[in-house]
Amino acid sequence: MAALVLFGIRAGKLITLLQKARPENRTDHMNDRVGAFFKVVLGQSGVLRDPIPGIAHFFTFWGFILIQFGLLNLILGSFNGSLPFLGDNRIFAIVLDVFVVLVMFALIVFAIRRGIVRPKQLNSSLHGPWDGFIILGLILLVILTLALVESFEYAASNGAAWTPIGAFLYPLLGHASQGTNVIAYRTFWWLHMLTVLGFLIYLPRSKHLHLMATPFNVFFRSYRPKGELPLIENLEDREDYGVSKVEQFTWKQLLDGYACTECGRCNTVCPALNTGKPLYPKEIILGVKEALFVRSGEILGQDSIYNRLGVAGISADKTPEEKEDHHEPLVGGIISKEALWSCTTCMACMEICPVSIEHVPKIVDMRRSLVMEESDFPQEVTSLFNNIERNGNPWEISNDKRAEWAADLDIPLLGENPEAEVLYWVGCMGSFDRRNQQVATSVAKVLKAANVDFAILGPEESCTGDPARRIGNEYLWQMQAMQNIETLNGYGFNTKATSNGDGDKEQTEAATAVATATALTNKHRTIITACPHCFNTIKNEYPQLGGNYEVVHHTVFIDSLMAEEKLKLLEGFDKRKLTYHDPCYVGRYNDTYDEPRRVLTVLNSNGVTEMQRNRNKSFCCGGGGGRVWMEEKVGKRVNQTRVNEALETNAEVLAAGCPFCITMFEDGVKGVEAEEKMKVEDISEIIARAIETK
Structure with missing residues (x-):
């Protein structure tokens, strides 16, 4: 009972901390969520992408689940009861013991990996390796005590309580008297129970908290388009614009920290880290969790039951030196600014993560705080922000010159051909960068060869705001987005007259009104672009502000032209x-x-x-x-x-x-x-x- 109480107190604190965070709706796509739970959690599809540790983890995961059923059976057995269908079921006994053996082999793999191979990705600057070894030791004790329980139960019952491990080990234990076997059985029964209950107390206080959190983290994964960053709503009325304190994250972003397995796979694929930059994606996630635990007492408040019990400090198990080291600001302290600015937002970390952790939105949220609250950003991007705001492009070039690259190509502006079926969104690089003007010219030649009815916006086109948003200047992105949405809606490119509900209400209503009042035609119309950043922003992020368009990358559009034999x-x-x-x-x-x-x-x-x-x-x-x-x-x-x-x-x-x-x-x-x-x-x-x- 004491173990359950201690576990409940800890779990309650962890849940209450999530409740104190910003709300976020993650209840859409329920069928997909259930499917992901079966595939990723029960099927372990994420961890199996790295075969050796993945297979070992698979056996450990399922072995641990089966051991819990075996534990319940042992407890009920002490009251002369058993689980339905499992009590005297030899098939279950065989399956359980097979997994006990497989878990033993998995522990050997983990021990070799941590103790001998020691890949860098498993290291952490926030704590040493001992937590991992403690967990391996506890799992080893669980299966060893279970094996001895089965063996002495087999001996004490004269073979009636048959299990494969019991029957195998019995001859090795000698032929003691039945009384001795009964005492040994009861002794190891209690040792097994105490080990499991000790594990239960330790688990939510260790890095293996992920065993509890991962199923929920996978279930509540994002089903937004992968290229869509969260919108900051009501920008004009806000007092904060990003995340500088850990409690400003959403509950799901904090749950990511609980769920982190510390496998370090994100570190292995990060282009910044792999080229010597100070960005460790794993440390970003663990840093957020560390900041949450350090500030837990303040976040929970003086009137919290946990403060009254004197157990509010989630980091109470740390040494005074560790507390002092980590009691520092989230941004610029636990997580360095250099790490945040090193990120290329390539999303390789999120792609490889086996437990659906979302690294990039956190990094951008912390960048937003630096940019919009502290005006603290790399000096090189000052001119970028100024030029986008003044000129609608990243350079000190008038936006009136945006179509000069096409002067001799006989390409109509959309204002001259407002019924064009295809809008070629050239982008800033294609419009102004001399090398990429060659690409823009090539795209135009391809479209002409396929007899595509297309036009460009010319000076009416403006930077989509993508670089500003990824750097953290959400205000500038929304300003650019609304300007472009108004232009596109005015030409009738909006595919629907209602918002998806994610954007600011007034902005959405304004954009929708423009679309409804000025749409020129209901015919099928497409936007193509050779810039993936323009493509992603218009396709996945403009809907947040009421701009819903069919957007296609030029390689996909060209492939469709070839498939339809319009381009030979x-x-x-x-x-x-x-x-x-x-x-x-x-x-x-x-x-x-x-x-x-x-x-x-x-x-x-x-x-x-x-x-x-x-x-x-x-x-x-x-x-x-x-x-x-x-x-x-x-x-x-x-x-x-x-x-x-x-x-x-x-x-x-x-x-x-x-x-x-x-x-x-x-x-x-x-x-x-x-x-x-x-x-x-x-x-x-x-x-x-x-x-x-x-």
């Missing part, structure tokens, strides 16, 4: 060996992998030679999250690291589908002095040459 290309036109880089905001953010490869496979007789990290495991170019506008001063350059991976394929062309990637990779090629070995080209540029060759 010379098969095998390009004889060069090429590889393809999956842009983060097309690939991981929007699950687009096959379409670009299909196009390249038609164009190139050799198909695509894949880099070691491809598709959802693709390594970032280093330009996302606003990083393309910031200096890279620490460690190796991310773009050069990715270029070297491309060079390992011996490809002559690094094909891309993103202007940021093209910029980063061309700098990277120069940085590694490989200009003579490799060219960086957008897919549309290869297609345009094929069209001109026909």
